[in-house]
Amino acid sequence: MVRVAITGINGRMGTMVSEMVLAQPDMELVAGLDLKGGKQVGPIKVSDVKDIDSVLKAAKPDVLIDFTAAGAVVGNVKAAAANGVNLVVGTTGFDEGRKAEMAEAIKAGKVAAIISPNFSIGVQVFLKLLAQAARDLEGCDIEIIEAHHNKKKDAPSGTALKAAEVISSALSEKPRLVFGREGVAPRGREIGIHAIRGGDIVGDHTVLFACEGERIEIKHQAHSRSAFAAGAVKAARWIVGQKPGLYSMGDMVKP
Numbered sequence: 001m002v003r004v005a006i007t008g009i010n011g012r013m014g015t016m017v018s019e020m021v022l023a024q025p026d027m028e029l030v031a032g033l034d035l036k037g038g039k040q041v042g043p044i045k046v047s048d049v050k051d052i053d054s055v056l057k058a059a060k061p062d063v064l065i066d067f068t069a070a071g072a073v074v075g076n077v078k079a080a081a082a083n084g085v086n087l088v089v090g091t092t093g094f095d096e097g098r099k100a101e102m103a104e105a106i107k108a109g110k111v112a113a114i115i116s117p118n119f120s121i122g123v124q125v126f127l128k129l130l131a132q133a134a135r136d137l138e139g140c141d142i143e144i145i146e147a148h149h150n151k152k153k154d155a156p157s158g159t160a161l162k163a164a165e166v167i168s169s170a171l172s173e174k175p176r177l178v179f180g181r182e183g184v185a186p187r188g189r190e191i192g193i194h195a196i197r198g199g200d201i202v203g204d205h206t207v208l209f210a211c212e213g214e215r216i217e218i219k220h221q222a223h224s225r226s227a228f229a230a231g232a233v234k235a236a237r238w239i240v241g242q243k244p245g246l247y248s249m250g251d252m253v254k255p
């Protein structure tokens with residue numbers, strides 16, 4: 001049995017991930033944490049995240065799945081790593097400094113961790129297509145447009161930033177990133193990134209390769225958060241069998 005704990009269990013992703021974990025015959029939900037404790041989820045009562053250290057010590061999970069917020073994830077990762085708990089981190093919006101802090105804690109705790117801004121399998125294919133298009137269409141103008149629901153806190157999305165990173169790595173000359181445009185804004189060697197927020201859009205990412213006389217658009221649309229939740233549950237099962245270290249979705253789904 002894989003013993004699973006979830007931080008952010010009251011949230012949109014945490015709720016769906018906990019339902020999926022409860023439905024897995026080889027998984028056991030042993031702890032759930034959020035800013036507000038008390039709710040019953042399957043066999044467990046949600047704990048207040050301020051008690052994370054004692055909760056992890058008592059529940060002894062094999063893996064912690066985190067879908068919280070940019071300002072919260074580092075503390076949760078540090079607590080898990082210090083208690084020898086492997087990690088699946090889906091939270092987005094943290095900067096390079098916070099990323100480095102998490103990497104340090106994961107190394108010091110000698111745990112295995114997978115951190116990904118998008119756990120859908122389709123997005124892994126999308127990223128591969130972007131790398132190929134970037135290589136084959138070098139010189140074309142590149143714009144990334146993402147759209148999400150009106151409750152999303154971070155912008156642009158972690159997936160849009162990952163797409164920019166993948167495209168940049170495939171190009172021989174690295175472009176700068178331009179976040180939106182206004183006023184006099186002549187186009188240079190750049191990737192434009194644009195965030196749309198509205199209604200209940202689950203998550204759309206479109207990359208435009210605009211050339212002379214033609215253009216290509218590569219698009220991924222999530223119809224349901226189940227695409228992300230299923231990938232996170234798969235990652236939880238996978239990460240407990242890995243050697244200590246930091247992994248990406250690319251490591252998990254590579255052929």
Ligand SMILES: NC(=O)C1=CN([C@@H]2O[C@H](COP(=O)(O)OP(=O)(O)OC[C@H]3O[C@@H](n4cnc5c(N)ncnc54)[C@H](OP(=O)(O)O)[C@@H]3O)[C@@H](O)[C@H]2O)C=CC1
Pocket residue numbers: 007008009010011012013014033034035036049067068069070071072073076089090091092093116117118119120154228
């Ligand atoms: N990698 C992926 O595939 C995906 C990533 N995401 C990312 O996951 C994150 C969560 O998204 P979503 O579920 O929609 O957001 P929600 O706001 O619905 O859920 C986050 C939950 O975490 C709680 N929380 C805040 N701080 C802490 C803390 N310190 N410890 C424990 N819980 C805390 C929030 O409480 P409160 O509401 O009271 O603040 C809330 O219940 C975002 O960063 C989002 O971008 C989302 C979808 C897919």
Ligand SMILES: O=C(O)C1=N[C@H](C(=O)O)C[C@H](O)C1
Pocket residue numbers: 092117118148149152153156157158159160202203204
């Ligand atoms: O907050 C969301 O909802 C999502 N966030 C992730 C991101 O920032 O890339 C992934 C997905 O698009 C949904």
